[in-house]
Amino acid sequence: MERSSFAILFFVRDSRVKKDGTAIIEVALTVNGERSFFSTGKRVCVQNWDKSRQLVRGNSEEAKSINKFLSALKAKIYQKEAELLDRGFVITAE
Numbered sequence: 001m002e003r004s005s006f007a008i009l010f011f012v013r014d015s016r017v018k019k020d021g022t023a024i025i026e027v028a029l030t031v032n033g034e035r036s037f038f039s040t041g042k043r044v045c046v047q048n049w050d051k052s053r054q055l056v057r058g059n060s061e062e063a064k065s066i067n068k069f070l071s072a073l074k075a076k077i078y079q080k081e082a083e084l085l086d087r088g089f090v091i092t093a094e
Contacts, residue, residue, distance in 0.1 A: 004032045004091055008074050010054040012046055021045050021086055025070070029077070029093055040073065041064050 007030040012023040025040045044066060048057045055070065056063040084091055 006031055012049050017046050
């Protein structure tokens, strides 16, 4: 069975920043070049968002909590991908 390309990207949309300077962290899930987007439900101050590392900068409890959440979410997505592949499913971005 051929393995599909699979990538997870966390990001904030600069166009969706609220007046308080925060934005929702979103996920772009790419499978074989097709992208699907969904929200994490977590809000972050865009000045504290590290685009390249895809994490919240800082040592505050909030930053640590959000970063831990993102790490767990990424692990869960990869775990589900592995489970589906093991069961013979074809994975798509949808």
